[in-house]
Amino acid sequence: MNELDLMSGFRADLASAEPDALARARTRLLAEATAPAGRVRPVARWGWRLAPAVGLALAVVVGLVAVNLGTPRPDVTGPSTTTLDARTVLELAAAKARETPSVTPRPDQFVYVESVIVLSGGYVPPVRKHRQLWMPVDGTRDGWLDERSEDPGNQGRPDLHGPLLTLCPEQGPDCLRPAYVPGLPTKTDEMRQYLVANSSGEHPQDQRVFELFCEIVQGQYLPAPVLAALFEAVATLPGVVVIPDAVDAAGRHGVGVARTTDGLGSALIFDPTTHEYLGSQDVKVVPTGPATTTAGPTPGPPTLVPNERGWAEARTRIAIVDRVRQVP
Amino acid sequence: MTAGAAEADVRTGTVGDHELIRSSWADPERFAGIFDRHAEAIHRYLARRIGRSFADDLTAETFLVAFRGRERYDVSHPDARPWLYGIAANLLRREQRTEVRQYRALARTGVDPVGDGDTDRVLARVAAEDHVRKLAAVLARLSVREREVLTLVGQAQLSYPEVARALGIPVGTVRSRLHSARRRIREALRDHPELDLTNGADDERA
Numbered sequence: 001m002n003e004l005d006l007m008s009g010f011r012a013d014l015a016s017a018e019p020d021a022l023a024r025a026r027t028r029l030l031a032e033a034t035a036p037a038g039r040v041r042p043v044a045r046w047g048w049r050l051a052p053a054v055g056l057a058l059a060v061v062v063g064l065v066a067v068n069l070g071t072p073r074p075d076v077t078g079p080s081t082t083t084l085d086a087r088t089v090l091e092l093a094a095a096k097a098r099e100t101p102s103v104t105p106r107p108d109q110f111v112y113v114e115s116v117i118v119l120s121g122g123y124v125p126p127v128r129k130h131r132q133l134w135m136p137v138d139g140t141r142d143g144w145l146d147e148r149s150e151d152p153g154n155q156g157r158p159d160l161h162g163p164l165l166t167l168c169p170e171q172g173p174d175c176l177r178p179a180y181v182p183g184l185p186t187k188t189d190e191m192r193q194y195l196v197a198n199s200s201g202e203h204p205q206d207q208r209v210f211e212l213f214c215e216i217v218q219g220q221y222l223p224a225p226v227l228a229a230l231f232e233a234v235a236t237l238p239g240v241v242v243i244p245d246a247v248d249a250a251g252r253h254g255v256g257v258a259r260t261t262d263g264l265g266s267a268l269i270f271d272p273t274t275h276e277y278l279g280s281q282d283v284k285v286v287p288t289g290p291a292t293t294t295a296g297p298t299p300g301p302p303t304l305v306p307n308e309r310g311w312a313e314a315r316t317r318i319a320i321v322d323r324v325r326q327v328p
Numbered sequence: 329m330t331a332g333a334a335e336a337d338v339r340t341g342t343v344g345d346h347e348l349i350r351s352s353w354a355d356p357e358r359f360a361g362i363f364d365r366h367a368e369a370i371h372r373y374l375a376r377r378i379g380r381s382f383a384d385d386l387t388a389e390t391f392l393v394a395f396r397g398r399e400r401y402d403v404s405h406p407d408a409r410p411w412l413y414g415i416a417a418n419l420l421r422r423e424q425r426t427e428v429r430q431y432r433a434l435a436r437t438g439v440d441p442v443g444d445g446d447t448d449r450v451l452a453r454v455a456a457e458d459h460v461r462k463l464a465a466v467l468a469r470l471s472v473r474e475r476e477v478l479t480l481v482g483q484a485q486l487s488y489p490e491v492a493r494a495l496g497i498p499v500g501t502v503r504s505r506l507h508s509a510r511r512r513i514r515e516a517l518r519d520h521p522e523l524d525l526t527n528g529a530d531d532e533r534a
Contacts, residue, residue: 001524003510006463006517007482010376011442017371017380017387025371025388026363032392033356145437165438167465176436176465202472264422282425309382310425 086240086257089270094231096275102224104182105320107138111179111221112328114317115279116250117147120309127151128249134324135164135179137221142166143179144324163324179221186225191233206239207261214266218280218313221320227277243267243304248279250314258283258304267304269314282310344406349398359398362408363391369409370416373484377420377475378427379442386423390416405493413484414494417476424472431468435461459520466516474509477502 105111113133120126127149134144143164167176185191192209199208213234216222222230234240234257243256246269258267263285269278284307306312319328345362352359370390374383393415394408401411420427434440438456456464467475480491481502488506492499514525 001526003513003525004482006459006513006523006525007478008485010460010463010483011440012376014372014375014380014442017368017375017383021380021384022367022371022387025367025384025391026360028388029363029391029395030357030360032395033352033359160437160439162437162439164436165461167435167461176432176468200469200471264425309423311429 084242084244084255086242087235089242089255089257089275090231090235090240092275093270093277094228094235097224097228097231100224103320104223105137105180105221108322109137110134110143110321110324110326111137112317112319112321112326113315116248116314116316118249118312120311126308129159132327133164134321134326135221136166137180137320139166139175139178142324177215177219179219181220184222184226184229186223186229188229188232191226191229195230195233203261206237207259207265209237210234210240210259211266214268214280217268217277218315221318241304243269246281248281248314249312250279250316252278252314254278256281260285260304264307277315279312279314281312282307284310345408346401346403346406349401349408350403352395352398356395359391359395362394362412366409366412367391369484370412373413373479374416374420375442376483377479378423379430382423382426386416386419389419393419407490410486410490410494413480413486413490414496417480417494420476421472427475428468431464435465435468440464459517459523462516462520463513466512470509470512474505474512477505478509481506 111134113131113135115131115133117129117131118126119129128151129147129149132144132146136143143166145160145162145164147160149159185194195209195212196205199205199212201208201211203211213230217227217230237259240257240259243258246254246256246267248254248269252269253272254269255272256267256269259265260283265283265285267281267283269281270276271278283304285302286305287302317328321328343361345365348358348361352362367387371380371383371387374386374390378386390412394412397415401408405411430441434442434456438461440456467478470478476495477491480486480494481488486494488499488502491502495502517523517525
């Protein structure tokens with residue numbers, strides 16, 4: 001046995017392709033092969049097949065209202081967000097965090113997170129789920145996960161009810177990020193250094209920093225001074241843009257900050273009034289704006305839209321509790 | 329060659345992929361033969377990395393991208409698989425977030441989001457074994473370049489030179505990326521002597 005044998009067995013029992021799925025793919029290929037040059041038929045993928053309606057649905061249910069990435073200019077249509085830029089949004093969020101009482105959880109407690117998540121992919125319409133998650137503070141005991149779909153058909157994304165297993169209590173390099181990391185920086189400069197030192201991946205450094213920032217905010221319990229330092233550290237990161245009207249997975253309107261590389265990236269969404277973190281959303285850049293004139297689609301500047309193959313999560317509650325499955 | 333004879337050759341597999349692709353330059357529909365030969369394997373590779381729903385879509389895209397690039401195919405290679413796997417791997421680069429999230433979910437819950445949609449089977453499914461969860465945690469942390477090489481060798485069963493061709497990198501780079509990925513797995517699974525990961529040699533497939 002070696003590592004390649006392990007990989008050879010990993011997901012080896014996955015059922016083969018549905019004949020229907022392959023037939024659809026073959027039809028798409030033949031449609032292109034038999035189409036006159038330059039006249040390619042629309043792709044029958046979810047999100048494209050029903051392009052106008054779906055775009056609207058995403059904007060309403062899980063999305064961001066498309067934001068123009070061209071020359072920054074005041075958003076004359078958004079009454080409450082006319083003067084915000086990304087830096088201001090993050091600084092307001094930091095100020096809000098600074099005035100929030102800080103709670104340090106005990107090692108034997110659990111971080112409880114309640115959220116709405118949206119899973120999507122391929123031909124399958126997005127599935128919206130309500131999630132309750134209990135994560136052990138010290139990472140040495142099992143947590144608990146409940147996920148239930150709003151749609152009973154739920155497109156092959158089964159509901160989950162079961163223990164959230166602790167992978168490795170010693171927290172080596174291949175362990176998952178724990179729910180609570182004591183001793184994270186509370187000063188802006190130190191946090192910036194921490195993000196640079198701990199980010200990884202293929203992207204340029206600023207994007208890596210932003211992705212790690214999003215991951216930490218989404219996935220961890222953060223004492224208020226740490227959260228504030230995070231927002232401040234990213235406030236001055238180059239390339240972060242504002243989304244004047246972003247809608248989280250729970251349908252709440254907010255203001256977003258996003259960063260992309262090679263057309264893909266992440267956004268965090270904040271409450272426009274309280275400046276609290278609401279949720280996160282995968283985003284992508286599309287080369288043209290939506291059709292807006294009666295003359296039909298008009299090419300526009302790059303536009304930021306929700307990534308229909310991505311992920312969205314709206315956090316509706318976070319708290320510290322004493323036991324798994326205890327709701328505060 | 330008549331169309332009927334060509335069809336027969338496709339079925340028996342005696343025409344190389346390169347011949348089929350070359351003939352599709354003038355007769356685009358012939359490219360369907362490439363799909364019929366390889367779509368299932370490409371779908372399987374994609375599904376094992378990202379799940380069947382995404383794989384349905386990405387399989388179609390892989391062959392569309394291949395079709396559009398068919399005139400640039402190097403017809404000195406009778407086997408088109410490395411080319412097709414390379415396109416599939418490249419398309420997966422845009423889906424890294426999803427792929428990594430699914431590995432993490434498997435590592436944390438012991439339930440693989442990439443499993444079959446059949447609810448009864450899901451309910452009956454027991455949590456994945458500890459070593460599978462650790463393997464998933466490593467897969468989540470590998471660079472996409474390492475993951476490509478590891479999955480093309482370990483799951484698609486390509487040889488080193490085929491992976492090199494698929495990804496457009498030297499064979500030596502294939503070897504070094506695979507070596508580091510395997511070392512990460514070995515370290516993460518050091519508490520599993522029952523797996524007997526002792527055959528640590530890079531048993532190169534020629």
